Amino acid sequence: MQIYRSREVGQSYITSVGTTLIAIAHALWIMIKIRPQVILCNGPGTRLPLCVIAFLFKLVGIRWSSTIYVESIARVRRLSLSGLLLYKLHMVDQFFVQWPQLQKIYPRSHYVGCLM
């Protein structure tokens, strides 16, 4: 099953707003269709909409999915934009990072070591 990216590499941030909204609508459809118990994600551009939908569902009391977010191995000293959003807004249940430097800056994250 394919999932829409909210933003392609190099895409302008302005048009990204539009594609993100489409991706969120698609994620909503996926959530209702599959009702996942666990959402485990890693992947630039694809993870934000699904995590946002799962979080919004939780806000209204629909606790279908536990969300586990794994930050990219390429992120050593700074989080990705989606990672930063999900972390700051407390939007996922578990936030995994693959480098110890990130765990020190973001103490609510779990350092799980390099997964490659």
Place this chain on the structure above:
Amino acid sequence: MGDTDDCTKAERTVFVTVGTTCFDALVKAADTQEFKSELSARGYTHLLFQIGRGSYIPTKSTGEDGSLVVDFFTFSSSIADNLRSASLVISHAGSGSIFETLRLRKPLIVVVNEDLMDNHQSELAEELAERKHLFCTLPQTLYQTIATMNLESLLPYRPGDAAPVAKLINRFLGFPDD
């Protein structure tokens, strides 16, 4: 006659890869006479470029005059075989290329592309270079890196193990430990 020596000389290939990107600066830097002479001096016999979406075409050479054999291609479905048969890999800073090469225990030089906006990929290359798993450089300093590198100083990279993470996730979800 001297020919038999040339025939039995072991093939040592330097593989330059830019993945799916366009990284003309790297291909150009490795396509200079100076660079190729240095590779020959270090015992390399072949130089193979994977140029991706690049527009700069390196000069092919059959190596008949005793110089480096040079060839190139744009894309292939998998560069695993190229990595496996290389004696030295020079790669862009993509995490896929980096880890594929490290897992094959090949000596690796990562060249960072400063033209990329928000070049977070250099973080990974710099961190792994600090841990001595690879050399990290720029196109303009690639020659110096080749000329001064000591491959013996590189430390092997131990691939990650996802089993503890799987256990962590299982525990969080309430599954009993096996």
